[in-house]
Amino acid sequence: MVLGRPVFDASAPIxxxxxxxxxxxxTDVETLxxxxxxSLYGFRVYPIEPLxxxxxxxxWMRRFDFDPEVxxxxxxxxxxxxxxxxxxxxxxxRAGGVSHFRYLRDNLLLAWMHVRLVxxxxxxxxxxxxxRLHALAGGNSHPPNRAA
Numbered sequence: 001m002v003l004g005r006p007v008f009d010a011s012a013p014i015x016x017x018x019x020x021x022x023x024x025x026x027t028d029v030e031t032l033x034x035x036x037x038x039s040l041y042g043f044r045v046y047p048i049e050p051l052x053x054x055x056x057x058x059x060w061m062r063r064f065d066f067d068p069e070v071x072x073x074x075x076x077x078x079x080x081x082x083x084x085x086x087x088x089x090x091x092x093x094r095a096g097g098v099s100h101f102r103y104l105r106d107n108l109l110l111a112w113m114h115v116r117l118v119x120x121x122x123x124x125x126x127x128x129x130x131x132r133l134h135a136l137a138g139g140n141s142h143p144p145n146r147a148a
Contacts, residue, residue, distance in 0.1 A: 001079050003036060003071060004043025004086040011090040023110055027068055030117045032128050034075040037083035039068035046070065050079050064106040065113040072117050076124060078131075 008017060020040055027039035044067060054073045055061065061069045075081065091097030121128070 001047060001071065001074055002045040002082050002084060003038065004041045005037035005083040006041045006088040007085050008088050011092075012088065013090060016090075019107070023068060023114070026114045026118070027072055030072050030114070030121045031075040032132055035081045035083065036071050036075065037081070039071060041086070042067055043084075043086050044071075046074065047079060050074055050077055053077075060113065060116065063109055064101070065109050068110070069113050069117065076120075076128070 020038065024039050027036050051070065054070055058073070071081065
């Protein structure tokens, strides 16, 4: 999967940058630092068949939580991220800037998403650790039975 990694200029609101870093931290935990550069940036290209499988299996991921959750779930399936830097400029309303982010609704949605993903991560943790260690060792045998 190809993921944009935002490069912010001075126009980026500090609270957006802070909360983005917090969400990225949890995404790193949920994937054991699999390399998702930015979990919230919408510049993405996904492999179709794994994406369709993830979407079939989840009743969530229908709003602002789509991009971070699908990136995590694809990483869980072994899809490796490729991050590309992308400059970001925040335009103020006088310059035509419009935000579709709704602070309360979307932050609650993201918090609930991270709760679900951390729970799923805890179930998968033994398998994820084995797979990561095995990949680092250059092994090619099959992993033990995966939980959930």
